[in-house]
Amino acid sequence: MPANFLFNTRDLRFILKEWLPLDQVLSYDLFSEAYSIDDVDMILEQALKVAKDVIAPTNEEGDRHPAHLENGKVELPASFKEAYQFVQDNGWGSSNLDEESGAALPEILQTAVNEMFCAANPAFVPYVGATTGSARLIQTFGNDKTKDLFLGKMLDGTWAGTMCLTEPNAGSDVGDITSKAFPTDTPGVYKIKSTKCFITAGDHNLTENIIHLLLARIEGAAPGTKGISLFVVPKFRVSDSGEITGPNDVTTVAVEHKLGLKGSATAMLSFGDNNDCYGYLLGNPPDEKGKAQGMAQMFQMMNGARFETGLMSLAAAAVAYYQASQYSKERIQGRPITNPKGDRIQIVKHVDVRRMLMHIKAHVEAMRAMIYKTALLGDIMNHDADEARRAHASNTIEVNIPLVKGYVSDVVWPLVAEGIQVYGGYGFTEEYPLAQVARDCKIYSIWEGTNYIQSMDLLGRKWTMKNGEVFKAWMIELKQLIESFNKPEFAKEYAVLSEAYGAYRQIQKMAMGFYMEQKFDMFPLFATRIMHCTAKLYCGALIVEQAVLASAKAAEVGEGHFDYPFYKGKVEAARYYVRNVVPEIMTTARIMADGDTSVLDVPEEAFEF
Ligand SMILES: Cc1cc2nc3c(=O)[nH]c(=O)nc-3n(C[C@H](O)[C@H](O)[C@H](O)COP(=O)(O)OP(=O)(O)OC[C@H]3O[C@@H](n4cnc5c(N)ncnc54)[C@H](O)[C@@H]3O)c2cc1C
Numbered sequence: 195m196p197a198n199f200l201f202n203t204r205d206l207r208f209i210l211k212e213w214l215p216l217d218q219v220l221s222y223d224l225f226s227e228a229y230s231i232d233d234v235d236m237i238l239e240q241a242l243k244v245a246k247d248v249i250a251p252t253n254e255e256g257d258r259h260p261a262h263l264e265n266g267k268v269e270l271p272a273s274f275k276e277a278y279q280f281v282q283d284n285g286w287g288s289s290n291l292d293e294e295s296g297a298a299l300p301e302i303l304q305t306a307v308n309e310m311f312c313a314a315n316p317a318f319v320p321y322v323g324a325t326t327g328s329a330r331l332i333q334t335f336g337n338d339k340t341k342d343l344f345l346g347k348m349l350d351g352t353w354a355g356t357m358c359l360t361e362p363n364a365g366s367d368v369g370d371i372t373s374k375a376f377p378t379d380t381p382g383v384y385k386i387k388s389t390k391c392f393i394t395a396g397d398h399n400l401t402e403n404i405i406h407l408l409l410a411r412i413e414g415a416a417p418g419t420k421g422i423s424l425f426v427v428p429k430f431r432v433s434d435s436g437e438i439t440g441p442n443d444v445t446t447v448a449v450e451h452k453l454g455l456k457g458s459a460t461a462m463l464s465f466g467d468n469n470d471c472y473g474y475l476l477g478n479p480p481d482e483k484g485k486a487q488g489m490a491q492m493f494q495m496m497n498g499a500r501f502e503t504g505l506m507s508l509a510a511a512a513v514a515y516y517q518a519s520q521y522s523k524e525r526i527q528g529r530p531i532t533n534p535k536g537d538r539i540q541i542v543k544h545v546d547v548r549r550m551l552m553h554i555k556a557h558v559e560a561m562r563a564m565i566y567k568t569a570l571l572g573d574i575m576n577h578d579a580d581e582a583r584r585a586h587a588s589n590t591i592e593v594n595i596p597l598v599k600g601y602v603s604d605v606v607w608p609l610v611a612e613g614i615q616v617y618g619g620y621g622f623t624e625e626y627p628l629a630q631v632a633r634d635c636k637i638y639s640i641w642e643g644t645n646y647i648q649s650m651d652l653l654g655r656k657w658t659m660k661n662g663e664v665f666k667a668w669m670i671e672l673k674q675l676i677e678s679f680n681k682p683e684f685a686k687e688y689a690v691l692s693e694a695y696g697a698y699r700q701i702q703k704m705a706m707g708f709y710m711e712q713k714f715d716m717f718p719l720f721a722t723r724i725m726h727c728t729a730k731l732y733c734g735a736l737i738v739e740q741a742v743l744a745s746a747k748a749a750e751v752g753e754g755h756f757d758y759p760f761y762k763g764k765v766e767a768a769r770y771y772v773r774n775v776v777p778e779i780m781t782t783a784r785i786m787a788d789g790d791t792s793v794l795d796v797p798e799e800a801f802e803f
Contacts, residue, residue: 199250200516201313203238204760205559206306209566210234212747213740219300219570222577228297237299241286241307248280249314256317256457257630261398263449268397268459278321278400282351286311288326291333292349301576305505305569309562312509316634317457321354323502324395327495328355328407332426335476335491339382343432343474344405354401357495358390358408358427358463365392366647368489369418373410373465375425375473386410386427386473388465389447394641396461397429397446403438404429407495408465408473409488416484423480424488425473427465443471454633496642497595501568503642504598507606508561510635514613515554517627521617522547541616550612556771557609559764560733561602563740568594589664590671593656594732600648600722601729603638610635646718649725653705653717675735683745687738687772691731694776697783698731704786715794720786727779734776741768 210216211234220229229237255271262269281287286307290298299307312319329348332340347353364370373388388410390396397404406427415421430438443466450460465471480486522542529536530543541547568591575587610632614621621628639645657665676695679688701724708716741764748761 199246199253199314200520201242201245201310201512202516203242203306203310205562205764206238206309207235208740208744208760208764209562210238210302210306213563213743214302214566214570216300216302216570219302219573219577222300222573224293224298224577225300229300229303234303237303238306238310241310244281244284244286245310245314248277249311249318252277252318252457253315253630256315257454260451260456261449261459263446266446267399268446268449268461270398270400270459271457274318274321274398274457275400277315277318278351281311281322287322287351288329288355289349289351291326291330301572302566302569305566308502309505309509309512312506313513315457316506316510317455319506320394320455320458321398321400322351323499324357325351325353325355327498327502328357328405330498331407331424331476331491331495332405334494335424335487336426337382340426340474340476343434343436344426344428347403347436348405352401353403353405354395354398355405355407356393356395357492357499358388358393358396358406359492360392361389362391366644368409368422369420371409371411371422373408375410375412375423375475377412377479378472382475384410384412384425384473384475385469386425386465386471387469388471389462390465391462392450392641393461393463394458396459396463397449398459402430403432406444406463406465407476407492409492410473412475412480412486414484415480415486419489421480421484421486422488423486424476424491426476427471427473431472443468453636454630455637497591500595500599500642500648501565501572503638504561504565504602507602507635507638508558508565510631510638511554511558511561511602511606511609513631514610514628515551515558517631518554518613518616518621519551521620521626522551525618527618547616550616552767552770553774554609554612555763556737556767556775557605559740559767560737560771560775561605563736564594564729564733565598565602567736568598586667589659590668592659593652593665593668596648596652596656596725597729597732599642600639600645600652600725601733603635604645604722604726606635606638607632645725646722649721650718652725652728653721657702672732672735675739679735679738679742681742684738684742687741687769690772690776691734691738694731694734694779697780698727700783701727701779701786704783716791719791719793720782723782723785727782730776730779734772737768737771741765744768 217231252273255273259271285297290304325348332345348355359368361371375384375386378385408425408427409422410425411421412423428442429444431440431442433439445464445467447462447464452460476491477487523540525541526538527541529538571587571591575584578584610628614628617626620626673695676691744761744764748758751757
């Protein structure tokens with residue numbers, strides 16, 4: 195990517211220091227000695243510097259010289275190794291899980307750091323992210339043995355990690371995996387036979403060992419997801435004293451040639467070709483009914499990875515916005531529509547270009563509001579002393595995760611396309627940065643469960659969680675927030691959000707009607723659209739909550755102040771989002787009420803023409 199790395203931290207500072215109660219998080223025992231609100235600027239500045247100086251320079255190299263297989267091993271660009279080392283050595287990576295270090299960042303601050311890192315090079319970040327997620331699994335579910343053997347070296351970045359679910363014939367339907375585990379004479383140690391595909395960071399030369407967190411079925415366990423267990427399977431075996439003793443019969447079969455994220459190695463791995471691969475079971479073996487713990491355990495990592503996918507999507511949309519915005523001020527083309535004989539002007543002065551920029555800006559700010567709110571809830575869930583607050587945070591996160599993953603990763607693709615449109619023809623060339631961003635971001639709607647899976651998670655699990663009480667409480671809270679906007683300045687936004695809330699209730703009723711009438715086909719027909727509506731309603735309310743605050747701040751500082759355009763921009767972005775995006779909820783309600791069944795009625799053969 196030839197362009198300079200561009201990122202603006204002003205919205206992050208607004209979120210962290212003006213909007214969300216970060217001081218409350220920083221008062222928790224784990225953080226109170228280490229950080230105060232006054233450190234936020236310094237942390238953001240340092241992270242931005244690392245993003246710009248250490249990570250961004252690896253972006254173009256990864257894209258031009260993709261991860262590739264050489265003599266059975268994956269080679270990455272040299273710059274990746276230096277950046278990985280730097281990030282891990284300086285406490286920006288998996289070491290953040292080490293609560294005893296005294297320097298662990300709260301999740302909400304780590305989210306800000308990661309947004310900038312993802313913006314700098316999204317193909318680099320998964321090497322750190324997969325290590326963090328897999329280390330966290332061992333930290334939560336491991337016994338003393340697995341922790342002693344693996345955790346320390348994963349936390350300090352000496353070894354990396356992966357999550358191995360997908361197999362050639364089991365993608366969306368993980369329950370169909372055929373990977374097998376056979377007990378050995380050593381309790382907790384199993385022989386592994388497995389082929390896994392599409393494994394991010396599945397092999398590379400960044401670390402001397404890679405610790406795979408792998409799903410497999412122990413002989414005799416129940417079929418489907420119920421019978422799946424989770425194993426720690428190192429690429430190289432490790433002695434009790436932590437030394438590498440030799441290979442563990444894990445082979446890298448291939449590395450995918452992909453549309454984007456080319457610096458991120460996506461590997462096909464074979465475990466136990468020579469019947470000599472061993473793994474350590476996390477938790478207990480299946481019970482007498484064959485029910486195992488693996489899927490429930492893996493959900494911890496999957497929820498983290500789904501959140502990260504939303505964050506990666508946000509970062510890509512933010513890059514599209516910052517880059518397109520800068521270009522629009524440099525490019526001179528055309529004359530004002532109101533003065534056709536006047537001087538040629540910067541394209542940012544054309545209304546249609548401003549519309550496109552506003553469309554991206556408003557989405558970025560709305561989605562960022564949802565993501566950081568969810569990160570804040572993560573800190574409350576993990577550290578608050580009050581059990582009820584922890585439970586409330588945990589429930590809200592459950593609802594938010596499919597929205598963060600599904601909605602943000604669906605809209606990033608058209609948002610980046612809009613960014614390319616701002617550039618005109620130059621946007622379509624590899625000389626400018628958004629061509630790569632477009633290629634890189636498409637995967638986010640697919641991995642970690644396609645977005646259809648996310649929508650069914652929302653409708654099938656989150657709507658009904660705890661007899662529907664969780665979602666009911668989520669809706670009541672949202673309604674209360676919307677009610678708080680009932681003031682003259684935001685009367686229009688209040689009206690639109692109230693109408694959208696009513697339309698959403700209609701959508702819910704109609705969906706329940708499909709269920710009661712056993713029209714099960716109608717559910718998937720609307721599932722993705724309903725997931726989008728849920729996110730639009732939530733994002734709409736959050737961005738107006740920000741706008742109420744920003745409007746007061748704009749009045750406080752006055753028009754001549756350097757921060758005035760920022761605050762005013764936030765108010766206008768909220769108005770745009772609510773009045774141009776949120777009404778799509780009303781449209782969806784109308785479409786559902788109309789009950790078009792063309793998708794169901796069309797003969798399969800018609801898809802040939
Ligand atoms: C770059 C990359 C990195 C990845 N990293 C990892 C990783 O680190 N670890 C890992 O385990 N996996 C990883 N994956 C795998 C990824 O999670 C899967 O590709 C994804 O879950 C989809 O599975 P699939 O590709 O087999 O598609 P399929 O399951 O075949 O789905 C194809 C299409 O059919 C739809 N579909 C499937 N089943 C249904 C259904 N029941 N109802 C309605 N629609 C359905 C899907 O939504 C999709 O649109 C990665 C994939 C890629 C491309």
